[in-house]
Structures are given as structure tokens and as C-alpha cells.
Amino acid sequence: MNNWNFQELHETPSQTGGPYVHIGLLPKQANIEVFDNNFNNNLLQEHTQGERIRLEGQVFDGLGLPLRDVLIEIWQADANGVYPSDADIQGRTADPHFQGWGRAGADFETGFWHFDTIKPGSVPGRKGTQQAPHIAMVIFARGINIGLNTRVYFEDEAEANANDPILKGIEWAPRRNTLVAKREERDGQIVYRFDVVIQGDNETVFFDI
Amino acid sequence: MSQLILGAYAQRNTDDHPPAYTPGYKTSVLRSPKNALISIAETLTEVTAPHFSADQFGPKDNDLILNYAKDGLPVGERIIVHGYVRDQFGRPVKNALLEVWQANASGRYRHPNDQFIGAMDPNFGGCGRMLTDANGYFVFRTIKPGPYPWRNRINEWRPAHIHFSLIADGWAQRLISQLYFEGDTLIDSCPIIKTIPSEEQRRALIALEDKSNFIEADSRCYRFDITLRGRRATYFENDLT
Numbered sequence: 434m435n436n437w438n439f440q441e442l443h444e445t446p447s448q449t450g451g452p453y454v455h456i457g458l459l460p461k462q463a464n465i466e467v468f469d470n471n472f473n474n475n476l477l478q479e480h481t482q483g484e485r486i487r488l489e490g491q492v493f494d495g496l497g498l499p500l501r502d503v504l505i506e507i508w509q510a511d512a513n514g515v516y517p518s519d520a521d522i523q524g525r526t527a528d529p530h531f532q533g534w535g536r537a538g539a540d541f542e543t544g545f546w547h548f549d550t551i552k553p554g555s556v557p558g559r560k561g562t563q564q565a566p567h568i569a570m571v572i573f574a575r576g577i578n579i580g581l582n583t584r585v586y587f588e589d590e591a592e593a594n595a596n597d598p599i600l601k602g603i604e605w606a607p608r609r610n611t612l613v614a615k616r617e618e619r620d621g622q623i624v625y626r627f628d629v630v631i632q633g634d635n636e637t638v639f640f641d642i
Numbered sequence: 643m644s645q646l647i648l649g650a651y652a653q654r655n656t657d658d659h660p661p662a663y664t665p666g667y668k669t670s671v672l673r674s675p676k677n678a679l680i681s682i683a684e685t686l687t688e689v690t691a692p693h694f695s696a697d698q699f700g701p702k703d704n705d706l707i708l709n710y711a712k713d714g715l716p717v718g719e720r721i722i723v724h725g726y727v728r729d730q731f732g733r734p735v736k737n738a739l740l741e742v743w744q745a746n747a748s749g750r751y752r753h754p755n756d757q758f759i760g761a762m763d764p765n766f767g768g769c770g771r772m773l774t775d776a777n778g779y780f781v782f783r784t785i786k787p788g789p790y791p792w793r794n795r796i797n798e799w800r801p802a803h804i805h806f807s808l809i810a811d812g813w814a815q816r817l818i819s820q821l822y823f824e825g826d827t828l829i830d831s832c833p834i835i836k837t838i839p840s841e842e843q844r845r846a847l848i849a850l851e852d853k854s855n856f857i858e859a860d861s862r863c864y865r866f867d868i869t870l871r872g873r874r875a876t877y878f879e880n881d882l883t
Contacts, residue, residue, distance in 0.1 A: 441730050441731065442728065442729075442730045442731075442732060442869040443655065443658050443730065443842070443843060443846065443869060444654065444655065444658055444659075444730055444817075444869050444870060444871050445817065445819055445846055445847070445868045445869050445870070446658055446659050446660065446819060446838045446843045446844075446846060446847065447659050447660060447817060447818065447819050448660070448805075448818070448819040448820040448834060448835075448837075448838075448847070449667075449669075449670075449818075449834060450805065450807075450818045451805060451820075452753075452755060453743065453751045453753040453755070453756065453805075454743070454805070454818075455753065456743040456744075456751060456752060456753055456767075456768050456769050457741050457742055457743025457744075457768075457769045457770075457771075457805055457806075457807065458741060458743070458807060460767070460769050463752060463753045463754065464752075464754065465710070465752055465767050465768070465769060467703075467709050467710055467767045467769055467770075468699075468700060468703060468771070469700050470698045470699075470700075494672040494673050495671075495672035495673070495676075496672055500673070502755070506816075508687070508690075508691065508692065508813050510686075510687075516686060516687075516690040517692065517693065518690035518691055518692065518693065518811075519693065519811070520648070520686075520689050520690045520691070520811060520812060521686055521690050522686070522882070522883060523686070523883070532692050532693075533692055534691075534692035534809075541754070541755075556685070556686055556687060557685070557686060557883045558685050558883075559683055559685055559881050559882060559883070560881050561883075564685060564687070567687070569687050569688070569813055571813075571816055573818055574673065575669050575673075576667070576669030576670045576671075576672070576673035576674075577662070577670070577673050577674075578659070578660035578661070578662055578664060578667070578670060578674075578837050579659050579660060579662065580816060580817075580818060581662075581675070584687075598685075599682055599685070602680070602682060603680060608677075631672075631673055631674070631675060632672060632673070632674060632675055632676055633676065636675055636676060636677055637675075638677075638680055639675050639677075639679050639680070640679060640680050640681070640682050641653075641654060641656070641679040641680065641681040641682070642682060642684065642688045642813070642814050
């Protein structure tokens with residue numbers, strides 16, 4: 434045995450989540466009561482720091498019709514821009530009342546999904562740069578062979594967005610707008626609307642991360 | 643004293659995965675981007691991921707035979723599925739969240755949108771979850787799912803399969819896929835499996851019969867290992883932050 438025949442492993446190949454993805458990942462939406470603690474779309478705890486926001490939208494196919502069987506997850510930093518993860522190397526303590534992650538299924542009738550969360554702080558980029566506040570999002574569904582990764586930015590962070598290294602890295606400048614959520618206030622609540630277009634006009638930018 | 647400094651995850655080898663647009667799997671036609679994905683250099687966002695603690699989980703969360711049983715046991719073949727989660731460099735992936743879901747022995751899902759004539763089982767739910775241990779090991783118990791028909795072409799049938807999802811150490815490792823069972827003849831004709839370009843990678847989704855781990859007068863056993871993307875170490879400049 435010698436090391437010259439070292440072989441790296443191949444990543445397990447992706448397959449679609451299928452139409453019944455809710456059974457495993459959101460059993461309550463499939464009317465299945467199995468778990469005491471269910472994962473959901475509410476990232477807020479009583480003592481979570483930061484500005485409360487609702488993030489909502491729909492996901493559209495190549496005919497402009499909403500996907501009513503889509504599953505969406507988000508991953509984000511806390512209000513100070515720290516990730517509640519062992520892999521965050523900033524040396525700052527993350528908000529102990531924030532997990533940074535949530536999961537939502539679109540409504541079976543309307544295709545609307547939403548998350549209740551906080552607006553994230555700015556996170557360091559590579560080589561001493563600073564990223565604009567953003568939320569990482571991944572989309573799984575029937576017909577989607579490998580999860581689609583995108584990012585949500587905020588329209589009221591125009592200056593930070595203009596300097597964001599990831600947005601600036603998108604060569605086709607008009608496509609950057611597909612990643613910017615629109616702010617509105619509804620009954621005193623701050624709502625960001627973020628629609629995802631999988632295919633066609635104004636197709637959302639998807640990343641290979 | 644030296645401390646290991648981790649860089650980015652190795653890039654995803656897109657040739658090892660299905661492309662987005664796969665016309666043989668018809669639903670993908672209107673649900674695949676026309677534009678190429680934009681590859682980015684990873685930041686803290688992509689190398690971090692949420693943590694799940696064991697106390698969030700119930701004692702039967704990984705036992706699909708019992709976790710929905712009401713007035714008796716579910717009907718079907720009793721099987722144990724176990725294996726290891728590693729990264730591409732062979733390191734164990736610890737404390738990863740593994741979630742699974744599946745049809746019952748009839749090939750029928752407990753889901754409002756499944757109208758297949760195959761019988762529901764009042765004692766089978768079809769979902770489970772677990773965390774990998776310090777060696778990357780996982781184990782769960784279930785009823786072997788039946789194949790089921792679906793409308794792609796009109797007489798399409800999925801091989802028996804269990805869906806699975808992993809959330810591990812980095813967001814870049816996020817993965818959903820499906821495992822199949824050794825010897826199922828439907829594997830060769832499935833258009834969803836055929837979206838995977840290479841034979842080797844298609845085989846990587848087949849759980850193997852693990853005969854010496856059968857439990858006498860109780861359960862058979864399948865072995866299934868999962869590989870996630872791995873991080874390189876940094877010995878020179880660290881550009882991640």
C-alpha cells in the first residue's frame with residue numbers, strides 16, 4: 434500500500450427533491466405529526482436582537498406560473514453580521530438567540546412563501562472587503578435537479594449594494610437587480626418582497642457557490 | 643504550535659451532477675434556468691452553516707417503523723439503513739443533520755397530493771431525521787418503500803427509493819438526493835436517475851445489501867455512504883476574510 438494511488442472521493446450526486454419534499458422537510462405541511470420540534474420559517478426568538486422583518490415572495494417557472502410545491506431555505510448572519518456557526522472566524526460572539534436558518538414551503542394554492550426574521554448585519558467579504566447585508570437562499574422542488582442558490586439583498590441598502598463584491602462580480606449589470614428585495618411597510622411591519630424567476634425574462638441570478 | 647486554517651470548499655464538479663435542463667425528466671424543462679450559473683469565490687456566507695443540537699430530537703426520530711405507529715406495526719419489509727458521511731477528502735462529517743422521507747410499502751406517500759391507488763398504511767408516516775456521530779456514522783430503521791407510478795411518460799415507474807437531505811458544516815455542502823436499492827431492475831429505466839451523466843455516479847446512489855448486518859428474525863440491512871464537498875486547508879495567504 435502506498436500513497437500514490439490516493440483517490441479523492443466524488444461528491445454524492447444531487448437528485449430532485451420531488452413533489453413530496455414536504456413529507457421529510459416540513460411534515461406538518463403534509464399533515465404529519467411525528468416530531469416534537471419541527472423546523473419552520475420563523476427565525477425569531479423572544480430575545481433575538483435586530484430589526485424584525487418579513488421576507489416573502491413567489492417562485493415562477495418559465496411560463497410565469499408560481500411553483501406551489503417549492504421548498505425554500507435561508508441562511509443569514511445575525512444583526513451584527515456574525516454567523517451562528519463554528520466556521521465563522523470573526524472572533525465575535527454571535528447572538529445566542531438566533532440560529533440563522535429557516536425553512537418554508539410555498540402555499541399549495543397561491544405559491545406564496547414567507548420568513549419572519551431579522552435584517553442581517555454586514556459580513557466581511559474576501560481580502561478585507563465588506564459585503565452588503567444579504568441572505569443566502571436555496572430552492573428545491575420537483576423538476577429542479579440540483580438546489581438553486583441565490584442571494585437576497587435589500588433595496589434600502591443601495592450604497593452597500595453598490596460596493597458589494599458579489600453583486601459587482603455579476604458582469605451583466607442589469608441582472609444584479611434580480612437579487613434586490615423591495616421594501617414596503619404593511620400594518621407597521623417591514624416586509625421585503627423577493628420574487629424568484631427560474632427561467633425567462635428577468636431570470637433571477639443563480640450562483641455556483 | 644500550529645492551528646489548521648481552513649480555506650474554501652473545493653469547487654463542485656458539475657460533471658458529477660445532473661444538469662438543470664434534462665428534457666427526459668419533463669418537469670425540468672420549465673424549471674431550469676436558461677442562463678449559466680454564476681460561480682463566485684466563497685465568503686463566510688458559503689463556508690458557514692447552522693448547528694443543530696441533539697436535544698431537539700425525539701427518541702424515535704430515526705425509527706420510521708415506530709415513529710408513526712398507532713394501533714400496530716406498519717406493513718412491509720423491515721430494514722435498517724446505515725453508513726458514513728464523509729467529505730471528498732475522506733474526513734468524517736460530524737453532527738450533520740440527515741433527514742429522510744419516503745413512500746410506504748405500497749409506493750404510496752402520506753401527502754395531500756398523492757392519489758395513487760396503492761393503499762395507505764395508517765401506521766406509517768414516512769419521515770425521519772438524525773445527526774451523524776463523531777465518526778460520521780448514521781443509522782435509521784424503516785419499511786422498504788415500494789416503487790410507484792408517476793406521470794412523466796404515462797407508464798413511468800420510480801424504483802424504490804428514499805429521499806435524503808443533508809445540512810452539514812458549510813452552506814456550500816447543502817445537498818438533497820435519493821438512495822436506491824441494490825438489484826432493483828427499475829433503476830436502469832428511471833429518467834430521474836438518468837439525469838446523472840456518469841454510470842459511476844449513478845451507482846453511488848445505490849445502497850448495498852449488508853448481509854452480515856442483517857438481524858436474525860427481525861430486519862435486513864442496507865449500507866449507504868454519502869460524500870459531501872470538502873474544504874482545503876490554507877498554509878499561505880488566507881483570503882477568505
